[in-house]
Amino acid sequence: MRIGTTLTNYTINKQKGIQGASGTFTGLLNDIAVACKRIADLVNKGDLVGVLGAAESENVQGEQQKKLDVISNELMIEALQHNGHIAGLASEEMDDIHQLPDHCQRGNYLVLCDPLDGSSNIDVNVSVGTIFSILKAPDGVRNPTQADFLKPGTAQVAAGYCLYGPATILVLTTGDGVSMFTLNRDFGEFLLTRENVRIPEETAEFAINMSNRRHWEPPVERYIAECLAGKEGQRGKDFNMRWVASMVAEVHRILTRGGIFMYPGDAKLSAAGKAGKLRLMYEANPMAMIVEQAGGAATTGRQRILELEPQEIHQRVPVILGSRAEVERVTSYHGE
Ligand code: AHM
Ligand code: MG
Numbered sequence: 659m660r661i662g663t664t665l666t667n668y669t670i671n672k673q674k675g676i677q678g679a680s681g682t683f684t685g686l687l688n689d690i691a692v693a694c695k696r697i698a699d700l701v702n703k704g705d706l707v708g709v710l711g712a713a714e715s716e717n718v719q720g721e722q723q724k725k726l727d728v729i730s731n732e733l734m735i736e737a738l739q740h741n742g743h744i745a746g747l748a749s750e751e752m753d754d755i756h757q758l759p760d761h762c763q764r765g766n767y768l769v770l771c772d773p774l775d776g777s778s779n780i781d782v783n784v785s786v787g788t789i790f791s792i793l794k795a796p797d798g799v800r801n802p803t804q805a806d807f808l809k810p811g812t813a814q815v816a817a818g819y820c821l822y823g824p825a826t827i828l829v830l831t832t833g834d835g836v837s838m839f840t841l842n843r844d845f846g847e848f849l850l851t852r853e854n855v856r857i858p859e860e861t862a863e864f865a866i867n868m869s870n871r872r873h874w875e876p877p878v879e880r881y882i883a884e885c886l887a888g889k890e891g892q893r894g895k896d897f898n899m900r901w902v903a904s905m906v907a908e909v910h911r912i913l914t915r916g917g918i919f920m921y922p923g924d925a926k927l928s929a930a931g932k933a934g935k936l937r938l939m940y941e942a943n944p945m946a947m948i949v950e951q952a953g954g955a956a957t958t959g960r961q962r963i964l965e966l967e968p969q970e971i972h973q974r975v976p977v978i979l980g981s982r983a984e985v986e987r988v989t990s991y992h993g994e
Contacts, residue, residue, distance in 0.1 A: 837850060
């Protein structure tokens with residue numbers, strides 16, 4: 659499609675020719691874009707509008723919420739619930755499914771989101787983002803239950819994220835490649851800036867929180883040790899390392915210049931009863947769909963993320979994603 663076309667034009671054109679397309683999906687993406695623009699506006703203004711700092715609450719996972727976590731969640735609800743495009747919404751920041759008020763018309767999609775990922779970065783003015791995953795709702799459902807949301811990642815009809823960095827960039831896949839849209843703040847539209855994004859295959863850059871090294875499992879330790887050994891080691895090349903602590907920024911870097919991102923399970927997490935840090939439904943599944951659509955791979959080390967059968971809406975999983983050959987290498991170490 660023509661570079662510079664608006665997100666709305668892009669989705670309208672994509673839907674053309676799809677049998678039975680009613681415009682609901684275009685409307686839904688527009689709702690999400692509206693929420694992202696409003697979040698971007700607050701992230702940009704920061705202290706000027708008093709949105710930085712902690713809220714006086716914890717989320718269901720016992721994590722201290724930031725004011726902007728809570729506000730972003732409200733902005734997602736506000737943008738999505740009134741327009742008849744969704745039947746329900748699940749979010750990292752809410753204990754249970756958000757049920758639409760009775761008077762709201764229902765639509766045929768379900769949305770799962772992490773309204774503001776990487777929120778430990780908000781107060782220090784480093785990139786954060788919104789991640790979303792879109793599923794088909796069961797026909798005619800008015801008040802969906804968790805079971806309606808617990809579908810494997812392969813069932814996603816679309817996934818994306820919006821990165822609030824120096825530029826605000828919305829990245830989208832509807833299952834036929836990955837496109838990027840940059841927000842033109844002057845007139846408030848997301849404009850297509852890159853299409854058919856492909857993750858470079860050759861890479862020498864890894865991202866992992868090295869402070870957890872003493873807790874890692876042997877396959878992860880082995881892979882990173884090989885990277886650190888550099889030119890002199892068996893990989894025969896020097897690796898660079900990055901850790902932004904914002905998964906959205908990390909995935910965006912990988913889409914742009916390749917690399918591997920890992921938040922593996924480890925002994926410390928499992929002692930706390932957690933299989934990983936990142937959430938399957940709000941983070942791992944949508945990012946895995948985007949990465950695979952850009953030619954990369956995403957596994958837990960043992961299984962393709964998109965094929966996991968979810969057990970629980972806030973479930974956590976180990977995540978290894980990025981350039982295909984690197985992900986396959988670490989995954990193969992888990993099998994040995
Ligand atoms: P959040 O959703 O509570 O912000 O947590 C998810 C974030 C990811 O964006 C990032 O990859 C990871 O947590 C960083 O974790 P750590 O602080 O352990 O390095
Ligand atoms: Mg979050």
